[in-house]
Amino acid sequence: MTKNKVQKESFWERNRKSEGYLLKKKASSVFVSIARFILLFGLCFLILQPLLNKISVSFMTEEDLYNPIVVSIPLHFTTENYEIAAEIMNYGKGLINSFVISVTISILQIAVCTLVGYGFARFKFQLKKFWFAMVMLVIIIPPQVISNALYLHFRFFDIFGIIKLINGGNTINLRGSAIPYYLMSAGCMGLKNGLYIYMIRQFFRNIPVDMEEAAYVDGCGVVRTFFRIMLPEAKPIITSCFLFAFVWQWTDGFYSKLFLSGVTLVSRSIANIVDGLAAYMMRILGTMATVSIARSNCILSTGTLMVVGPVILLYLFAQRQFVESISSSGIKM
Amino acid sequence: MKTKAKKKVAGLEKRKAISGYIFISPFIIGFLVFMVKPFFQSLYMSFCNVELGAGQFNMVWNGIEQYKYAFRVDPEYVRLLTEELLRMVIYSLAIIVFSFFISLILNQKFHGRALVRAIFFLPVILSSGVMLGLESNNQLIAMLQQQVEDVTTTVSITDGLETILRTAGVGVRAFEKVFEVIDNIYDVALASGIQIVIFLSGLQTIPKSMYEAADIEGCTAWESLWKITFPSISSLFLVNWVYTVVDFCMRSDNEVIEKIQNMMIAQQNYGAASAMTWTYFVIVIAFVGITSLLISKGVYYND
Secondary structure: OHHHHHHHHHHHHHHHHOOOHHHHHHHHHHHHHHHHHHHHHHHHHHHHHHHHHHHHHHOOOHHHHHOOOOOOOOOOOOOHHHHHHHHHHOHHHHHHHHHHHHHHHHHHHHHHHHHHHHHHHHOOOOOHHHHHHHHHHHHHOOOHHHHHHHHHHHHOEOOOOHHHHHOOOOOEOOOOOOHHHHHHHHOOOOOOHHHHHHHHHHHHHOOOOHHHHHHHHOOOOHHHHHHHHHHHHOHHHHHHHHHHHHHHHHHOOHHHHHHOOOOOOHHHHOOOHHHHHHHHHHHHHOOOOOOOHHHHHHHHHHHHHHHHHHHHHHHHHOHHHHHHHHHHHOOOO | OHHHHHHHHHHHHHHHHHHHHHHHHHHHHHHHHHHHHHHHHHHHHOOEEEEEEOOEEEEEEOOOHHHHHHHHHOOOHHHHHHHHHHHHHHHHHHHHHHHHHHHHHHOOOOOOHHHHHHHHHHHHHHOOHHHOOHHHHOHHHHHHHHHHHHHOOOOOHHHHHHHHHHHHOOOHHHHHHHHHHHHOHHHHHHHOHHHHHHHHHHHOOOOHHHHHHHHHOOOOHHHHHHHHHHHHOHHHHHHHHHHHHHHHHHOOOOHHHHHHHHHHHHOOOHHHHHHHHHHHHHHHHHHHHHHHHHHHHHOOOOO
């Protein structure tokens, strides 16, 4: 108590000595931090609110949706929505497919991008600047520009007319299978791959050259140096690029629509969930049924949650890896 | 003797160059097969009539008919194009300003900074791909939202302010755009996750001593913002600007893209779809090029 008093007195004393400057400074800093809190709280709420809203809606029965008293806490708690959404979206199968495709695609993409990034960071060769400019071009040119040509390319797939010869004048239709996308990923042309090359190159450039040179002097070959010495060093950037690749692949609509239309993926089934609901209702009731807007919105929210759920979990555990890779690579352009 | 040594060095360099090429060869192959070829094919297609047949497709040269179709026959394209481009300019500006402002705040020291940073980064992950515009894609729900907006008469602050300013009669159209952005601040916040992190990483490299020196010399915080902070991270404005504009074009709720995909998959009109894509992206890339040239003139490099 007395200690507090002493401190307080000394504050006013100091304030008097500084002719009111100290008080003014203190007041302004308190004001700034309050204003900052309000602003940031508001913005964070703005970002989180749709998510929270979806969570509360997903547990409501249809009755609750129309009840004006019920705002955010459901009166009749139910998990029925989850069951319906899971059935419409074919969730179990979609989840497994999405998981397998996302993991394999991102492993492939990151493996190839690491090789390319290392090549750009450490070797001198002719036309290096030109090829790196092409990487930049790949980042800038949206895949939509070439999507129609790619579509036809894989619709009537052929390698220099060889397949036509074997298959009796017919090309094969690779659309609907996952093969084209794996091929593209192996060639660094998948979703945002230019960005990964750029980030990985940036990271390798910041590693000192000494270790590699020591390895070379000791008679270690290029390939072995890369796998034994550089790869372990680059673990952080590789993990974070992998996380990005996984997450973006998980929610990707563009490439999935173009190439993977035959595969049940959560990102594709969520886009059609409302139409699916109408069909589902018809099947259950046996007659034409119109689904109310509130109901379809509720199912859509539930489905969205089920799609982003795994991603949110991943983000909760690996938040640092996501953010730090960007901050470490963005500085030098 | 001398020549031999020289030859050996040249051989080593050559070997390194070859291994360099081997390392980047996946990119070169992928680039040639999946980028260059479709790129020119798509360009060629935009001057053709594409006819799909059994097991093959034919392209018949058609001059600039498809472009004529896109601009003069198609009822929606021109309207969508101008709307989307205008939206792109306004939102990219808003996103840059917003993310700069937020990163300035997040660079200060306060409790819970890590949490706030994590929340601001969340949209990068959640609102990517199909998740964006899922509600507006759904016609029923979009209709309902429209109805709710029409019916509700809740007082909004921006509405009130808008009325006041409109009666004051100052630059009405410009204000309307500003209000539109403010009303859609949610979209802006969602799209600025990566930009904030990039700005933050730049802000953290500015040495504290510069601010202290400026403070001692009697520089106010406002002045040091423009004289120290702004020049130090001006190169990041360029990075962020390019990223923002490009990112905006790739968003899945982009109406021009939707129109094109519809043209391609539903109507099977590949030629017109190509022509539309090309006009759209030539404009966008020209825009990115010109603006980034202008910005790069203003960028200050320390070294």
